[in-house]
Amino acid sequence: MSNLDQARVASRSTETTRAALIKAATSVFAEYGYDGGSVRLITQRAMANQAAVNYHFGGKDGLYREVLIAATRAFEENAFLDPEELDALSPEDALRRYLHQFLLPLVKRDRVSRFLRIFAWESVQPSEVFSAFIANSPPRIFRLAERVVRRFLPHDASAEAVTFAMLWLAQQPMFFVRDAERLAQPPFSLKFDEDALERLVDTLAGLSLRGLSGV
Structure with missing residues (x-):
């Protein structure tokens, strides 16, 4: 596999993990709210590790902001x-x-x-x-x-x-x-x-x- 192909695979894997974290976070925050929604539960549901939350979003706050952005976008798109x-x-x-x-x-x-x-x-x-x-x-x-x-x-x-x-x-x-x-x-x-x-x-x-x- 060429370096370019390896980079593409790694990029797809990264985006998959990011999307899985946002999806899991949406579910957890809906069930427990921001305070009750733990990063541990989110990463368990996303089958990821806590380091991935920090890498992609800078922590729980950043992940929550992404969920809120997704919510706003969904409301506008679905009208x-x-x-x-x-x-x-x-x-x-x-x-x-x-x-x-x-x-x-x-x-x-x-x-x-x-x-x-x-x-x-x-x-x-x-x-x-x-x-x-x-x-x-x-x-x-x-x-x-x-x-x-x-x-x-x-x-x-x-x-x-x-x-x-x-x-x-x-x-x-x-x-x-x-x-x-x-x-x-x-x-x-x-x-x-x-x-x-x-x-x-x-x-x-x-x-x-x-x-x-x-x-």
Whole structure:
């Protein structure tokens, strides 16, 4: 094998390891949050060693930033909730669509759902890495929440009032997504399927409509 061929093989191996670490980290951070997601568990799932995390990302913080970048890219590429589509709906239907899309991780376990769970963890256990990241690139869940609440607020609502309402709405689905496993245990014993998801959307939409109408 020539030196060029050897370099190509090594490059492919390096990229494979890097991709495996990001995939494993996404899964671990979705399950345990940033604080609870250990590098040891990530490397076990990726079948890599800790030195690989340091080599590719400079440590846990760098790896987490890559996961957040991947999340932002996935939301934009999949356009799973389109801003223009929201604007074309009535305020009430836009609210329901927002809640439905961000509650989907309760019944789906795809890549986007795992990213949403990471954001849900950050709503109660904010990390410095995440805080620095959103300062430059606000997560889609917040930007879309702002788009929805502005439909209910007076045109002259202050920036503070908009922020309060936006954060309040964004928290509604986050709680259920973050704590789904705990809510499935006694004393709540909630089981989420497609029908239960629709009932939850109905309930949260009703509560949210009353809350936003009173702003």
